[in-house]
Amino acid sequence: MKLSVCIDARMINNSGIGVYILNHIKNYLYDDEIELILIGDKNNLIACLGSSFTRAVIIEDLTQIYTIKEQISLYLQIPECDIFWSPHYNIPLLPVKARKRLVTIHDTYHLTYASTLSLPQRIYSKLVLSQAVTKSDAIICDSYFTRDEIKKHFPDISLDPFVIHLGIDHSLYRKIDDTSLKDRLKSKYQVPDNYILFVGNVKPNKNLSTLVKALGVINKQGLDRKLVIIGKREGFIGKDDTLTELLNNDYELSRNVIFTGFVENEDLPILYNLASVFVFPSLYEGFGFPPLEAMACGCPVVASNFASIPEVCGNAAFYINPNSAESIANGILSVLNDNELRNKLVLAGLKHVHRYLWSDTVSETKKILVSLCKK
Incomplete structure (x- = not known):
């Protein structure tokens, strides 16, 4: 039986997080053990995934991140599934139909550099980040540094975040002699x-x-x-x-x-x-x-x-x-x-x-997805 994983893919066009989302989706689309459900802009997803987009269920969602509207939309859009994965800390605050929640927290910039944000941004980021570490069933970080930052900002956290380093595209980034x-x-x-x-x-x-x-x-x-x-x-x-x-x-x-x-x-x-x-x-x-x-x-x-x-x-x-x-x-x-x-x-x-290979990153992430459903 396939593992149904719903991913918030609205940030797939962003420079850093988008690369993270895209590399996981591209790999899991061809994984016979995973059924993918993607939430995001359908046109963007098709442009990024090409013809392989047909291997996933796409739920259209054009709501802007870091808004109250996204909270309502995610609550309504997330279907029944094994895991809902937020690849950024902006998790849904309301209950979801997924059995388990996974979140990736790439950094705590919005807490460390809170003085550079507006008051509404500071309130929203603090609220959502604090909920991300308490409502999630597992947390992934890109580095041990970020794991320690999370523990510093949230000393009462009950989970021990997983650390999975990211990869780069070695077919793109290479020495060129032409x-x-x-x-x-x-x-x-x-x-x-x-x-x-x-x-x-x-x-x-x-x-x-x-x-x-x-x-x-x-x-x-x-x-x-x-x-x-x-x-x-x-x-x-x-x-x-x-x-x-x-x-x-x-x-x-x-x-x-x-x-x-x-x-x-x-x-x-x-x-x-x-x-x-x-x-x-x-x-x-x-x-x-x-x-x-x-x-x-x-x-x-x-x-x-x-x-x-x-x-x-x-x-x-x-x-x-x-x-x-x-x-x-x-x-x-x-x-x-x-x-x-x-x-x-x-x-x-x-x-x-x-x-730093994306294949390693994706493989380690899959282990967490599988282990979550066994709990």
């Missing part, structure tokens, strides 16, 4: 030679302002290096007052920061391949895909020594203090100026990243 392809991408995105690369968003924990300051420290030494940021300038400027001030008031600094605009998913690995160094100065991460993606592409990684990052990157990154522009600059310069160190990081990264 020089003509690289040249076309350089022209398409107007990026220079030997650039420093940042991939991420502008949330305060990403610490982009300090990275830009570090670029200033580097270029004061006469190196004239460019920082390439994946994304649209308007997506960053205006959301970070410090960054806005830095780029608006310092012409020399601003001219050395390049925003690529929107980057196609299949183009991102080539931009990793073209970079001299990838920098991840984040203050807070539940996991963090970009350093692993860079490693898989043979790009040396300079990374923060905060949060889950050392757990995920192991001995394959050059670590810096993300609160110090000088530390970030010194880390970047060390990799740029020391070929032996650079080659060591590249080789270590290529070896290390093969620990």
Whole structure:
């Protein structure tokens, strides 16, 4: 008899959580022991899954996340099934028809950085996260760091969260030697030679302002290096007052920061391949895909020594203090100026990243699904 699993797939188009949802769904669609029920935008699901969408039952739901409306909708939409799985902490607060509940909590950003949220957002995230750890029959985390953060914020939690590291797509993120392809991408995105690369968003924990300051420290030494940021300038400027001030008031600094605009998913690995160094100065991460993606592409990684990052990157990154522009600059310069160190990081990264396979993530998650139904 098949295990019926209903997944809230409304966030399948999101950059991080969407990758998590999509990789699980793609694998479970062809698992003879699992019957999938997907809640979400039917058109989005068909676009993501192609013809294989017919192997799942799709329940249309267009409600926005983090809203009261989603609570009512999920209560009405979730059918009778063995397990309802929330791949994010925004679980339904009302009773559901599923026998068991599973939740994945990727991080506790909304608690740790509560000061950056509006009052309604703070109230909602605190309420829903607290219910996620009390109403669920099992909790999955992406890292031991996140597991410890959950226990810190909710010391009375009765469950011991499972830790399952994520994977990356090794068929997409890989070393690319095609020089003509690289040249076309350089022209398409107007990026220079030997650039420093940042991939991420502008949330305060990403610490982009300090990275830009570090670029200033580097270029004061006469190196004239460019920082390439994946994304649209308007997506960053205006959301970070410090960054806005830095780029608006310092012409020399601003001219050395390049925003690529929107980057196609299949183009991102080539931009990793073209970079001299990838920098991840984040203050807070539940996991963090970009350093692993860079490693898989043979790009040396300079990374923060905060949060889950050392757990995920192991001995394959050059670590810096993300609160110090000088530390970030010194880390970047060390990799740029020391070929032996650079080659060591590249080789270590290529070896290390093969620990992160979606097949392993999906397999470990399935064990939890099966064990839940035996209880």
